[in-house]
Every structure is written in structure tokens, then in C-alpha cells.
Amino acid sequence: MPQVALGSWWVTSDEAYQATKLALQAGYRHFDSAWNYGTQSGIGQALVESGLPREELFLTTKLADMINCTDAFSDALRQIDEALRELQTDYLDAFLIHHPASNECNLATWHALEQAHRAGKVRAIGTSNFCVAQLQYLIDRADVAPAVNQIAFHIGIMPAMLPVVTFCQQNGIAVMGYSPLAIKFDESDALLRADGFTGGLGTKYGRSGAEVSLRFVVQHGAVVITQTKSRAHLQSNIGILGWRLTDDEMAALDAQTTPSGFMADNAFGSGSCIDYGVFLPADVKDTFNV
Numbered sequence: 501m502p503q504v505a506l507g508s509w510w511v512t513s514d515e516a517y518q519a520t521k522l523a524l525q526a527g528y529r530h531f532d533s534a535w536n537y538g539t540q541s542g543i544g545q546a547l548v549e550s551g552l553p554r555e556e557l558f559l560t561t562k563l564a565d566m567i568n569c570t571d572a573f574s575d576a577l578r579q580i581d582e583a584l585r586e587l588q589t590d591y592l593d594a595f596l597i598h599h600p601a602s603n604e605c606n607l608a609t610w611h612a613l614e615q616a617h618r619a620g621k622v623r624a625i626g627t628s629n630f631c632v633a634q635l636q637y638l639i640d641r642a643d644v645a646p647a648v649n650q651i652a653f654h655i656g657i658m659p660a661m662l663p664v665v666t667f668c669q670q671n672g673i674a675v676m677g678y679s680p681l682a683i684k685f686d687e688s689d690a691l692l693r694a695d696g697f698t699g700g701l702g703t704k705y706g707r708s709g710a711e712v713s714l715r716f717v718v719q720h721g722a723v724v725i726t727q728t729k730s731r732a733h734l735q736s737n738i739g740i741l742g743w744r745l746t747d748d749e750m751a752a753l754d755a756q757t758t759p760s761g762f763m764a765d766n767a768f769g770s771g772s773c774i775d776y777g778v779f780l781p782a783d784v785k786d787t788f789n790v
């Protein structure tokens with residue numbers, strides 16, 4: 501699985517099309533989408549036009565949130581077929597439940613993902629924003645255990661997030677880290693781009709704050725998913741694999757509690773598992789575009 505992926509949250513499908521084309525030129529082969537983002541079509545079109553063999557690409561996408569659990573199984577199967585059609589492919593490399601609902605609803609949805617996996621439509625099935633107890637519930641009852649958990653992963657959030665990362669690593673669940681720059685909801689967090697929260701490590705290594713922040717994620721063994729429309733950022737972001745932070749530097753960054761990022765007050769920040777379907781009001785869902 502390519503360790504640096506291009507994300508597509510908060511961009512239009514046309515912008516995702518353009519960014520995917522640029523990213524392919526820069527060497528990206530892993531693309532992250534979701535039903536909620538509305539970017540599957542743009543990404544799919546750019547990939548088809550690239551002419552690259554399908555096996556060289558890695559496509560991750562995610563299910564829309566299940567507010568009403570009654571149709572979870574059929575809704576999930578329908579959305580997988582829709583993702584295949586929009587991405588113009590006959591299989592997905594990873595398909596994830598985007599946000600946890602109740603455990604019962606997660607399991608009903610999971611059975612649909614297992615069926616799609618058995619049918620060869622999805623190679624790896626997984627979760628996103630699941631905490632330890634929610635993962636354990638699935639592991640205890642599923643035929644196919646989650647292969648991936650995609651979670652917020654950036655400097656400042658690790659005291660809350662490391663238990664989830666450790667659990668995943670101990671249970672053979674690959675971690676995909678999103679929002680590595682932590683900047684969507686709090687402009688003060690934009691400093692992650694400018695070496696402000698990296699203790700000057702960017703200056704030490706001749707890298708930007710953004711590069712240190714992304715390097716931090718992959719050095720934890722996680723995939724890093726970052727989003728950019730800039731050709732220069734695409735190139736610097738994929739260049740993070742050829743150097744290392746020291747163990748002491750990683751430990752210092754792990755202990756940091758700022759910037760908090762937008763996940764700070766939710767499931768991981770409060771230490772409890774959240775059922776997004778119950779707790780996330782419609783207007784908040786609109787604001788967050790989830």
C-alpha cells in the first residue's frame with residue numbers, strides 16, 4: 501500500500517480531477533475519497549485518462565454515514581457499486597465505514613462490506629474514526645477482521661490517539677493518518693505548516709513544518725493522507741520518505757498537546773467512543789461536510 505496518499509476532502513470533483521492528474525505526474529499512486537466528498541468521479545476520470553495499469557493504483561474510499569440503521573446492509577452494497585462506477589474500476593483496494601454509528605449498526609454495515617469483499621469488489625475492508633472498543637466489538641463478531649482504520653493523525657493529538665494506533669498495530673490493522681496538518685477548523689493550527697509546532701525541526705533538517713508533520717506520521721508506520729492542489733506541495737509532500745527524525749524527536753512530538761486539531765473534543769479527545777450517527781446534529785454534519 502503506497503504510504504503517501506492524496507486526499508480529496510473539501511475540494512470539488514473538478515479540483516480532484518486536476519489534483520489527481522498533477523499527483524500522478526508527481527508519482528502518487530494512492531488516492532483517498534469518500535461518498536461524502538463527491539470526488540470519486542473526478543478522481544476516476546483522471547485515473548482512466550492516465551492509462552496506468554489498475555494494479556499500479558491504490559484506491560481508498562468510504563461509506564456515507566448511516567443515520568438510519570434499518571437499511572445499513574443494502575445501502576452499503578449500493579454505495580460500493582456506486583463507488584466502483586464513479587471510480588471506473590471493478591475493484592476497490594480499501595473501502596471503509598467512514599464514521600462509527602452504534603455497535604449494532606456498525607456490525608450490520610460490516611456484513612455488507614464482508615459480502616463485497618467475498619465477491620471481489622473490495623480487497624481490504626476497514627473503518628475510519630473507530631476507537632478501540634468499537635474495533636474490538638467488530639473483531640469479536642466479524643468473519644473478516646478490519647484491515648484498516650483511518651484516523652486523525654498529527655502532532656498535538658497523539659496523547660489521545662496513540663492508544664488507538666497501538667491497538668491497531670497489535671491487531672494487524674493498518675493505520676491511515678488523515679489531516680496531518682490539522683488545519684481545517686482552526687487557523688492557528690496553520691502553524692503546523694510553518695514549523696511553529698515542530699520545535700524548529702524543519703529548520704534543523706532543511707524541511708518545511710509541513711514536511712516534518714507528514715514525516716512524523718509515516719515514521720509511525722502509518723499511511724499519510726494529505727490534500728493539496730499545489731504542484732509544489734504535491735512534490736514536497738511525497739518527498740518525505742527519504743529521511744528520518746530521531747527517536748527522541750519522535751517522542752517529544754508524541755507528547756505534544758498542541759495544536760489540538762478538530763478531533764480534540766470528539767471520540768479520541770474525550771477518551772470515549774462516539775456514535776456519530778446519534779451525536780452529530782444535521783447542521784454540524786453539514787458544516788463538517790461529513
Ligand SMILES: NC(=O)c1ccc[n+]([C@@H]2O[C@H](COP(=O)([O-])OP(=O)(O)OC[C@H]3O[C@@H](n4cnc5c(N)ncnc54)[C@H](OP(=O)(O)O)[C@@H]3O)[C@@H](O)[C@H]2O)c1
Pocket residue numbers: 506507508509510532533598628629650651677678679680681682683684693708710711725726727728729730733734736737
Ligand atoms: N476519514 C475521515 O474522517 C477524514 C477526515 C478528514 C480528512 N480525511 C482525508 O484526509 C485528507 C487530508 O486531510 P485534510 O484535507 O483535512 O488536511 P491536510 O492534508 O492536513 O491539510 C490540507 C491543507 O494543507 C495545505 N498543504 C498541503 N501540503 C502542504 C505543504 N507541503 N505546505 C503547506 N501547506 C500544505 C493544503 O493547501 P494547498 O492546496 O495550498 O497545498 C490544504 O489547505 C482529506 O483530504 C481526506 O481525503 C479523512
